[in-house]
Amino acid sequence: MALKTVGDQGRLTEAGYRSAGTLYQELLDQDSRPVPEVLRLESPIQPGVTRVPAEQYYSKAIHDREVEKIWKRVWQMACREEDIPEVGDYIVYDIAHLSFLVVRSAPDRIQAFHNACLHRGRQLREFDGRGAQEFRCPFHGWCWEIDGSLKEVVCQWDFPEVNERDYHLPEVKVGTWGGFVFINPDPDAEPLEQFLGDLPRHFERWDLANRFKQAHVAKILRCNWKVAQEAFMEAYHVVATHPQLLNGIGDSNSQYDVFGNFSRAITPNGTPSPHLRETPSQQDMLDAMFDRNLDTPPLAEVPPGMGARQFAAMLSREGMRAVIGDEADTYCDAEYLDSFYFTVFPNFHPWGAFNRITYRFRPHGDNPDECIMECMFLAPWPKGEPKPPAAPIHWLGPDDDWADAPELGMLARVFNQDTFNIPKVQLGLKTMKRPEVVFASYNETKIRHFHQLYDRWMELE
Amino acid sequence: MADAPAESAPALNRPPRKKRHPLSGAIYEELPGNRVRVTKGESWGIFDGFTTRHIEGPLTYADPHMIIWVGGKPVEGLGHRAERARGIEIVHD
Numbered sequence: 001m002a003l004k005t006v007g008d009q010g011r012l013t014e015a016g017y018r019s020a021g022t023l024y025q026e027l028l029d030q031d032s033r034p035v036p037e038v039l040r041l042e043s044p045i046q047p048g049v050t051r052v053p054a055e056q057y058y059s060k061a062i063h064d065r066e067v068e069k070i071w072k073r074v075w076q077m078a079c080r081e082e083d084i085p086e087v088g089d090y091i092v093y094d095i096a097h098l099s100f101l102v103v104r105s106a107p108d109r110i111q112a113f114h115n116a117c118l119h120r121g122r123q124l125r126e127f128d129g130r131g132a133q134e135f136r137c138p139f140h141g142w143c144w145e146i147d148g149s150l151k152e153v154v155c156q157w158d159f160p161e162v163n164e165r166d167y168h169l170p171e172v173k174v175g176t177w178g179g180f181v182f183i184n185p186d187p188d189a190e191p192l193e194q195f196l197g198d199l200p201r202h203f204e205r206w207d208l209a210n211r212f213k214q215a216h217v218a219k220i221l222r223c224n225w226k227v228a229q230e231a232f233m234e235a236y237h238v239v240a241t242h243p244q245l246l247n248g249i250g251d252s253n254s255q256y257d258v259f260g261n262f263s264r265a266i267t268p269n270g271t272p273s274p275h276l277r278e279t280p281s282q283q284d285m286l287d288a289m290f291d292r293n294l295d296t297p298p299l300a301e302v303p304p305g306m307g308a309r310q311f312a313a314m315l316s317r318e319g320m321r322a323v324i325g326d327e328a329d330t331y332c333d334a335e336y337l338d339s340f341y342f343t344v345f346p347n348f349h350p351w352g353a354f355n356r357i358t359y360r361f362r363p364h365g366d367n368p369d370e371c372i373m374e375c376m377f378l379a380p381w382p383k384g385e386p387k388p389p390a391a392p393i394h395w396l397g398p399d400d401d402w403a404d405a406p407e408l409g410m411l412a413r414v415f416n417q418d419t420f421n422i423p424k425v426q427l428g429l430k431t432m433k434r435p436e437v438v439f440a441s442y443n444e445t446k447i448r449h450f451h452q453l454y455d456r457w458m459e460l461e
Numbered sequence: 462m463a464d465a466p467a468e469s470a471p472a473l474n475r476p477p478r479k480k481r482h483p484l485s486g487a488i489y490e491e492l493p494g495n496r497v498r499v500t501k502g503e504s505w506g507i508f509d510g511f512t513t514r515h516i517e518g519p520l521t522y523a524d525p526h527m528i529i530w531v532g533g534k535p536v537e538g539l540g541h542r543a544e545r546a547r548g549i550e551i552v553h554d
Contacts, residue, residue, distance in 0.1 A: 239484075244530050246483040276483060294479040294488070403534040412536050417526045420513075 007239060007275030008252040016047045018442065021253035021274025024266055032310055033332035038202050039266070043257040050448040051436040054429045057224040062458075063368040067096045069458045070346055073186040075195045077348045077360055078102045078112065080213050080376070081179050082390040088131040088146055093183065096363045099123055100172060100183055103132065105147040110176070112183045113148050113169040128393075135169075144169050178208035178350065179378075197260035199344065205335070206352050211378035212388045214356065215407040218374040219396035220364055221419060223426035225347065225371035226450075229361035231418050231425075233343055233450070235267040236443040239275045241417050246273040247280040248288030248308065256445035261453065263446040267339040270309030282308040291410060313337050320354060323380050343446050345453045354380075357411075369426055370398075375408065375415075470494025478531045482524060489523070489531040497532035499523040508532070 009020045025042070028035045056062050078093040079102055090103035092115060099115035101124060115123050117137035124135045124144075134151055136143040143152040148169035153159055173184040175192025177200065182192050189195075221228050231237065238251035245251075250268035252275060257264045269289060272280050280288070283298065285308035290299040302311045313333035320336070321328040331353070340352030349359035356377040364370035374393075381388055394405055402412040402419065429437070439447045455461045470493040477491040487501035495510040499520055506520030510532020513525035 241526050242530075243482055243484060243524060243527055244480055273483075280483075288483075293476065294481060296476055296479075401534045403536045406537040409536060413530065413533055416533050417529055420525065420529055 008273075015042070015044055016442065019253035019274050021250060022271060023253055024250070024255035024268055027250070027268050027271060027309075028334060030309075031333045032313070035332050035334060036205055038204075039332075039334060041257065042255070043259055044442070045256070045258045045263075045445045045449055047441045049441050050439045050444075050451055052439070052451055053436050054432060054434075057227050057429050058368050058426065060366075060368055063096070063363065063366060065458055066363070067098065067366075070454075071095045071098060071185075073184070073189065074346055074457065075175065075182045075184045075189065075192050076346070077180050077344075078183045079181050080390055081110070081176060081181055081209075082213055082387065083128075084110065084181075085390075086131060088133060089129070090125065090132055090146075091128045092125050094365075097366050098185070100185070101125055101135065101169075102174070102181060102183060103146050109147075110174050110181055111146075111148060112172045112174050112181075114172065114185075117142055118167050118169070119153075178203060179211065180208070180348075180350075195261055196344065197262070199259075199262050199342070202264070202342070203350070203352060205331070206354075208350060208358075208378055210380065211356075212381055213376055213390040214379040214388075215377040215391050215405075216374065216393045217396065217402075217405040217408055218372055218393055219400065219402065219419075220398045221371050221373050222369060222398050222423040223371060224368050225361045225363050227422055227425050227429070228371050228373050229343075229347060229349065229359070230447045230450070231422055232341070232349065232359055233263075233446040234265065234440075234444050235339075236440060237418075237421075238267075239273065241421060242414060244291070245288055246276060248285040249273055251275070252443060254443070256442060258445065258449040262342055262344045263449045264343075265339070265341050265446055267341070268309075268334070269337045269339065270307070270312045282306075282311075285309075286312060309333060309337060316354070320380075323382050325383055343450060345450065346457070373419075375411070377407070470496075475535070480527065480531055482527055485524070487523065487527075489527050491531050495532060497523075497528045499528070 010017050011020045028039060079091045083091055084104040087104055087107060090101055093100045093102055100112050101115045102112045105111045115125060117124055117139065119137065119140055119142045122137055122139040124137055132146055134143050134145060141154040145151050148171055150164045150167045153162055173189055175182045177192060177196055235251040235254040238245055238249060248270060250271045251273050254265055254267040270285055272285060282302045286300065286302050287298055289312055292298055300315065302308050310333060313336045316336035317328050335353040339355055341349060343349050347361045351357040356379050358376040358378055360374045362372050364372050396404060402408065402415040405412055472493050479490045481488055487499055490498045492498050496516065497508045497510045499506050499508060501520060504520040506518035506523060507516045508523060508528050509516060510528060513528045515521045
């Protein structure tokens with residue numbers, strides 16, 4: 001007996017099966033402004049579902065392999081350039097059991113080192129810091145300059161073979177893009193520019209280097225890092241996890257594309273979910289976007305003759321005008337409204353246009369059942385004013401509520417819905433009878449693409 | 462630990478959140494004491510707004526994510542109408 005199709009009934013297009021709702025390119029046709037060429041790009045993944053063994057999400061052996069095959073070899077975002085604005089500023093970047101010191105060693109130079117003393121191996125620093133003039137090991141006092149050259153050895157007469165050439169702090173590769181600092185522990189790694197491929201072209205209009213870090217929240221979650229990030233790589237979950245949004249979000253009619261080492265999703269706002277049985281009014285769509293409660297007046301009323309999408313874009317454009325001036329007129333409605341969420345393999349998730357989000361997900365130490373989820377807000381600042389300082393990281397424990405980070409605004413409550421699921425996913429993966437999970441051909445494009453790259457890096461193909 | 466009766470909880474110092482589920486049509490309404498009342502047709506239930514656990518009433522299951530949305534912890538400082546209307550807070554995740 002055929003399965004009953006719930007919600008969006010789907011349709012067959014020239015590109016394959018897609019949502020029965022308005023497709024994203026059709027929405028762009030209705031934009032009040034010219035649409036940038038990158039939004040017209042379509043690069044769908046090959047059709048077909050992807051199955052992934054459940055143990056990839058909880059096996060310690062898999063985690064250990066990830067360290068060797070991925071984290072020791074891949075380009076990974078370590079921090080923002082404005083996290084270390086002055087010479088001597090440094091951050092400690094930890095990934096699994098690996099630890100790196102990322103330091104601004106000169107006004108225009110950032111270096112990164114394995115964070116361990118070459119004497120007995122003690123971590124040189126455990127916390128981020130400012131204005132370091134040296135890195136002295138707290139154990140026996142060996143000391144390095146901030147550019148990694150050996151400065152002092154206590155009782156040097158007792159180490160006749162220790163010299164500056166052999167005992168320079170081991171360095172790892174550093175690259176920058178969009179105001180982010182990336183490191184790669186693999187000395188033979190390809191250049192960052194080559195790894196990122198076409199990504200900079202997608203962000204030409206939304207230069208993340210010209211944003212400041214307005215907020216940075218990190219939370220420990222009781223799930224594998226892949227379980228966590230895969231919850232943020234599709235809009236397929238919105239119908240069940242964020243039902244309050246459905247009147248004003250195009251979930252199953254999102255567009256998904258893959259490009260080399262990165263993928264992109266575009267989820268439109270100000271348009272109804274194709275899952276709804278009845279089309280909501282334009283006011284209903286706006287109310288959903290602004291989280292209006294029953295029995296309360298609307299935050300704004302859609303003017304006669306205007307759609308919610310166009311009106312919300314207008315409001316957003318006028319809001320941004322206060323920050324970016326008349327440059328606000330050069331952006332189309334979609335750039336003010338829609339969610340453009342990219343994933344750069346393996347764990348870096350910058351968002352495009354004026355949505356401020358950037359995510360990073362990483363293992364929490366060597367426990368495959370825990371991870372660290374981070375959300376940064378990157379915002380433009382008023383022209384002619386000095387760049388505001390970067391927000392310090394705000395840590396939340398596994399039992400803390402996202403609402404304890406009010407700097408995230410309404411997103412904190414959205415995260416509470418997401419993270420209500422994911423520890424239960426981690427438990428369910430260990431008890432499910434089938435040995436694998438399955439990802440949708442189109443709506444879970446980004447996760448499928450991630451696993452294609454993951455298998456290649458892990459040499460599982 | 463037993464749940465404290467909702468009647469003894471202090472009143473909310475803001476209008477309660479109240480939503481209609483866009484798919485089921487059920488009404489979700491915030492009550493004092495981190496509780497959510499769900500009304501679906503003639504049936505109703507009261508649920509813990511954080512854990513979604515059923516507390517009382519003939520309706521013993523409702524959409525947990527809608528319960529969290531209506532009953533979860535408020536975000537301090539959120540609700541500046543002018544800022545939200547600017548569209549800055551158009552988010553899903």
